[in-house]
Amino acid sequence: MSSAKKTLKAALSGLRRYFVSVRNARLKSRAARHKSRLASIADDFSAYPRVGFVFQFHNKSGNLEAVLAPFVKTLKAKNVILFADGCVDGTLPAASRLLLGPHHLVINRNNTHEISNYRMAANILNGWDCEYAVYLQDDDVYAGPISLWLDNILEMMEADASLSIVGLNGGVNVTTNSFRKADERFTSAPFESVRIPNGGGGFEVVNRLGEFSETRSVTIPATADASSRIYCATVNRAPQVMRVPDILELGYFPREMEPYQYDDYFNCFTAWLNGKKCLLAPLSSKQGDVGVGGMRLFNDVTANRRPAHFVRNHNVIVERFGDSLRTGIIQDRVNRANAGQGRGDV
Numbered sequence: 001m002s003s004a005k006k007t008l009k010a011a012l013s014g015l016r017r018y019f020v021s022v023r024n025a026r027l028k029s030r031a032a033r034h035k036s037r038l039a040s041i042a043d044d045f046s047a048y049p050r051v052g053f054v055f056q057f058h059n060k061s062g063n064l065e066a067v068l069a070p071f072v073k074t075l076k077a078k079n080v081i082l083f084a085d086g087c088v089d090g091t092l093p094a095a096s097r098l099l100l101g102p103h104h105l106v107i108n109r110n111n112t113h114e115i116s117n118y119r120m121a122a123n124i125l126n127g128w129d130c131e132y133a134v135y136l137q138d139d140d141v142y143a144g145p146i147s148l149w150l151d152n153i154l155e156m157m158e159a160d161a162s163l164s165i166v167g168l169n170g171g172v173n174v175t176t177n178s179f180r181k182a183d184e185r186f187t188s189a190p191f192e193s194v195r196i197p198n199g200g201g202g203f204e205v206v207n208r209l210g211e212f213s214e215t216r217s218v219t220i221p222a223t224a225d226a227s228s229r230i231y232c233a234t235v236n237r238a239p240q241v242m243r244v245p246d247i248l249e250l251g252y253f254p255r256e257m258e259p260y261q262y263d264d265y266f267n268c269f270t271a272w273l274n275g276k277k278c279l280l281a282p283l284s285s286k287q288g289d290v291g292v293g294g295m296r297l298f299n300d301v302t303a304n305r306r307p308a309h310f311v312r313n314h315n316v317i318v319e320r321f322g323d324s325l326r327t328g329i330i331q332d333r334v335n336r337a338n339a340g341q342g343r344g345d346v
Helices: 003-045 063-075 091-098 112-127 146-159 184-190 242-251 263-273 295-298 309-326 331-341
Strands: 049-055 076-087 104-109 131-135 162-169 170-173 190-196 203-209 213-217 234-236 240-243 277-281
Touching: 003 190, 049 063, 049 112, 049 146, 049 234, 063 076, 063 091, 063 146, 076 091, 091 104, 104 112, 112 131, 112 242, 112 263, 131 146, 131 242, 146 162, 146 240, 146 263, 162 242, 162 263, 170 277, 184 309, 234 263, 234 277, 240 242, 263 277, 263 309, 263 331, 309 331
Parallel strands: 049 076, 049 131, 076 104, 162 277
Antiparallel strands: 131 240, 162 240, 170 213, 170 234, 190 203, 203 213
16 A cells, blocks of 8 residues: 555544544533433422323324423423334424433333333332322323312322222213123124113213123213212223222233223223222313324224224123123122212212
């Protein structure tokens, strides 16, 4: 190799080293600034240290700011877990920019869905010494202070160790013939909700899915502070507040029902059969104006179209809880819980 080529090679090598050193210095400077910023705001996120807030997101990055703001910017919650599940719309990096607390965790999952994610969250929260999990979704915005309803729910759960699950969305009761074994017709069976007189001058809403299930919606006034309450057989998300130890010890969010659907029935029926209680306290402050939930929107679930695994999950409920439903044990425990308070809403 000629001396000129050696000189040029040395010069180029030196130039590469220079640019690498400049790049590394910039990265080090950016990392230092980021660490400094994180340290400066770490103490800001201290609210509700025994509560974990868990969000399930699927391709709804446009909702991130509105959904998270009440919990992160206003409430300054200490413990937040967000699952960016099967997302291709930038949810993961966007969520990472918004969740900056030491116990703010953004988890990328590859289309594993709610049951697996919520069970994972319970295990993480248990490691953080959280007693309660608040399960939330990607299409709900809350007006007014979160603490207005959360404080009331936590006060009730602290006073009653048997109160395992509180749903602040909807709830249903069951009859001795609520669930019947399903076949492939279940995937396209019509769903309908009909109002029928209750004999007292009012009405109740009966939900029927073909010939396979019939439940009765529990209707009480929604409030901003969760002050209207009644026990019922099952409550649904979101929000939904659960005791973390109960999730782990009683086996809520079971593997056999993954990826999603009918876990609310499983969790609540399990609670009632193990001496626990489930409470409905519907919120008026939940705003339903940010679109359909990601799970349903991107899995093409409609009132009259369902994936095949819905049949399996429905039949898990029939097989696991059929005897208790047919004998009326679950609904009897619900009724006795309400009667024990002297009236329907506790």
